[in-house]
Amino acid sequence: QSALTQPASVSGSPGQSITISCTGTSSDVGGYNYVSWYQQHPGKAPKVMIYEVSNRPSGVSDRFSGSKSGNTASLTISGLQAEDEADYYCSSYTSINTYVFGTGTKVSVL
């Protein structure tokens, strides 16, 4: 049950687009369309931004989008805003009925 691999940090200027990758294996990310993404601001509980690879919950901005290719999933934030500065975690259901999170990515808005 190794954590999914994410870049430690990604940064961009306001208005730009950034993409965060999330790499797993065929036993998790690659094997199921059950990848989700969570945003976490300091001292707060996580909030789901994307579920089942590319679906947005009600109330989440359409600036957030998700995709997957093979064992790698991606979260793209377009039109970057100051409020998007936070930690982001991917996650996936696994072949042994467990759940695994990514290592986390700190997004900075320059």
Add this chain to the structure above:
Amino acid sequence: EVQLVESGGGLVKPGGSLRLSCAASGFTFNTYSMNWVRQAPGKGLEWVSSISGSSDYIYYADSMKGRFTISRDNAKNSLFLQMNSLRVEDTAVYYCARYSPAGTTYIDYWGQGTLVTVSS
């Protein structure tokens, strides 16, 4: 409104035990699978355990197997985590979290967490 409120955290010595509770409200508790997720200070999220609505299916992360026990009381809308043989590396904020209505595809609600500190 869905609410998940954790309690039971605190300071415990290595080798000790602690029982966390989560009071759920605002939804039909017995129809949802639930989770515990933890986050060590300054670190990432780590899934701990999950339990189905009727307690038929229970799963643990490998590092917690044999030491942690998840349970629920549907009559009291409560989720529990019994933690034994605690180690310094178990120090973390523990979140109670609900799986989505669709099942185990994602977590849709989180509590605010309770801090467990394991130290001598």
